[in-house]
Amino acid sequence: MALPRLREELALLPGAVLADGQPSHTLHDPTRNLFFQIDWPAFEILRRWQLDDAEAIVAGIGRETCLQLAAEDVMNVARFLDQNQLLQPQPGQAAELARRAALLRGSFGKWLLHNYLFFRIPLFRPDRWLERLIDPLAWLYRKPFWLVTAAVLAFGLIEIFRDWEHFSATLVDTFTLSGMVSYGVALVGVKVLHELGHALTAKRYGCRVPTMGIAFLVMWPVAYTDTNEVWRLTSRRQRLQVAAAGIVTELTVAAWATLAWALLPEGPLKTVAFMLATVTWLSSLAINASPFMRFDGYFLLSVFLGMPNLRARSSALA
DSSP states (O other): OOOOOBOTTOEEEEEEEOTTSOEEEEEEETTTTEEEEEOHHHHHHHHTGGGOOHHHHHHHHHHHSSOOOOHHHHHHHHHHHHHTTOBOOOTTOHHHHHHHHHHHHOOHHHHHHHHHHEEEEEEEOOHHHHHHHTTTTGGGGSHHHHHHHHHHHHHHHHHHHHTHHHHHHHHHHTOSHHHHHHHHHHHHHHHHHHHHHHHHHHHHTTOOOOOEEEEEETTEEEEEEOOGGGGGOOOHHHHHHHHHHHHHHHHHHHHHHHHHHHHSOSSHHHHHHHHHHHHHHHIIIIIITOTTSSSHHHHHHHHHHTOTTHHHHHHHHO
16 A cells, blocks of 8 residues: 655654664654654654555665564554644545544633633744844853852852841831732743743754743743744753753842842842842742743753653653
8 A cells, every 4th residue: 555645844853862872853844833753763764755665665674774664663653644644635535634623623611621721822023133132142151151140149149148137027028019019020021031041042052933922821921932943953951951041041130139139238229139039039949940830840851851742641641
């Protein structure tokens, strides 16, 4: 039986080395901007897809590599491609495609549940102006800046320890309505910097950043940046840096704000520095670093373990 034809716009990209040592590749669907990680046997099968015959593909792989596959392996790859809409539609397949779309969409109740739990509103297309910011902000990624920031962080923490009574008393004094509003404004500013950290780091490694905007988690607004293209990167270290960039940005703001609080005289600027310091420490360490919510800690764990779609896979296993 002839094999179905692949969609012509798909791109096959080199991927990272998997945990067991075998090479991987990434199949990119540019229409949906989705990335699919495939292992070495699947890559060898796709390389010979134009042979249009499962037995011929298996024979070619056996002659040219050390892999020993069967025709069933080729058909498994064909099923994977079909399930993920990576094949060209066949004549007379419209009804089947409509049935799949309806199945994926589900009932109105299911749609409402999923969209209530999580949906996105894109606001900006930042790719062009991020390109212009890379060179002027390159100093942020250099060693001298991080050494100075580490020293600032150490000095700020020492000052908090030495003047803990004043620090804790100021924290209690800010638990007012106007204080909560000020914390909210500070949090918005910090989250904008957080997302810029992700976006700039991804762009620095040559990834496209198509959108930035607001996502709603159970109707709670959070900023988001589309960094799907990090799956183009073959280096796990670079992927980890993109995933950690938001937390690192917030901790950098916290370090310098803590120093400002320690050095400034009493007044509005010292209060602003205090709020920036406290809101970033809390946001970074208590929320973003947690792997149990789909924030930075989750993506760091997913990349570190080399397990894409970790939440979906763990849910399916459970």
